[in-house]
Amino acid sequence: MLSYSHEVFFEVATNLSFSKAADILYISQPAITKHIQSLEKHYKISLFERKGNSVSLTSEGKILLEYVVKGRELQRQLEFDISKQKDLQLAKGSFTLGTSTTISLYVIPPVFSAFHQQYPNIDLKLVNRNSENILKALLDHEIDLAITEGRNTITSVKYQFFLTDEVIPVCSAKSSLVKKKNIAPDELKTIPVALRERGSGTLSAVTEALQKCKLSIADLQHKIVLGGTEALKNFLLDDTCLGFLPLRSVARQLKNGELVRLTIPGLTIHRSFYFMQRRGSEADRINQLFIKLATSHYNKKL
Incomplete structure (x- = not known):
């Protein structure tokens, strides 16, 4: 020991x-x-x-x-x-999960709650970083399991599909952009935009979608770059520019009318969330318990 x-x-x-x-x-x-x-x-x-x-x-x-x-x-x-020999639900242990901002704020809380209720003696810890730094934390053995947006080409980790997510263009209800029925992709070159920081999964998803419209992040009018989903959302609530945010993060603001979803024909931004494990740790019992419970939790919602 x-x-x-x-x-x-x-x-x-x-x-x-x-x-x-x-x-x-x-x-x-x-x-x-x-x-x-x-x-x-x-x-x-x-x-x-x-x-x-x-x-x-x-x-x-x-x-x-x-x-x-x-x-x-x-x-x-x-x-x-x-x-766990006497009773799996009484099993003791520790589990550290690493996720990006969006996942830690809007996906994991109900899963952690359900896991704790089922396995109360397993200590849970959540590490929140952007997607780039979560990979490093996993390889450095700082965390046991990660959930990330998209996949990397590194062969020392294994990916397993978890969820599909959508990133949407939004603005404040007080913005003049609300009057536009549709925004052509090329118009994005003339509209001030608030963006996430480099290394975030959200920015990567937006970058990839823009490329399909023959645009790049450099083509946009960068009004501000913010580190974190909540920071970007709160900025957009008080400003009049456009921003790209995960649908899960703005569901309440869209419902109560504080934010408005904009339509950009030809620009759809979907991404996948994956469980990420170090190769060789796939048989980790607690990891597998968490993956099974998390997958089951969201499958029930489909």
């Missing part, structure tokens, strides 16, 4: 920061240092190279990290497998 010092080492090694590890584990930096020194004394090696305010892993530290990552996964599986 891994010791708490190994857990401390994992956080320092994956964040390359003693202060970040202290914040994550809710202990002091001197306590972090003490745990690292304990491991270094035990293994008779140096785990980190310290240069000013930055740290990096030594070659021995990289080897230890590799084994600690494997050990954490085995320990997690062991705890789950032993505790």
Whole structure:
């Protein structure tokens, strides 16, 4: 079994920061240092190279990290497998899911609630990043499972279809754009647009759809670029420009008339959400429980 010092080492090694590890584990930096020194004394090696305010892993530290990552996964599986013998619903364990903004805000909450009700002893954690950074978190073993918009070509991960989503053009009800029955794709070159940041799944979906209309993001009049679905939505509520947002994120505002869906003939933006796992972890029991429950939850709504 891994010791708490190994857990401390994992956080320092994956964040390359003693202060970040202290914040994550809710202990002091001197306590972090003490745990690292304990491991270094035990293994008779140096785990980190310290240069000013930055740290990096030594070659021995990289080897230890590799084994600690494997050990954490085995320990997690062991705890789950032993505790489920009497009753699956009483099984103990931990599960960290990584998702993009849209998914974490509008897709996952009801699934987490249902999962917690069914498996109350499994600790749930949600990590929210843009799609680009979620992939890195998965490969760095920061999360157990990811849900992303679209697929990457990296061979070290496996994708499994989850849901279809739609991104739509919207504007505030007070915008003059509401008077337009249709907006031709070429007109987008003359209309101020608020966009998501580079690396977001929403922007990628919009970019791909524009290309089919022989347009690019560079052709648009960028009024502002915002990091986050809610930030973009709140901006559009107070402004008169056009923006592209997931339908799930603006359903309430469309219903109460605060936002209006615009029509751009020839421009349809659909994307797929996928479960993403590291290859070799497909048999992870808790991952499979979550995938099964999440898929079942949304299939019932169809």
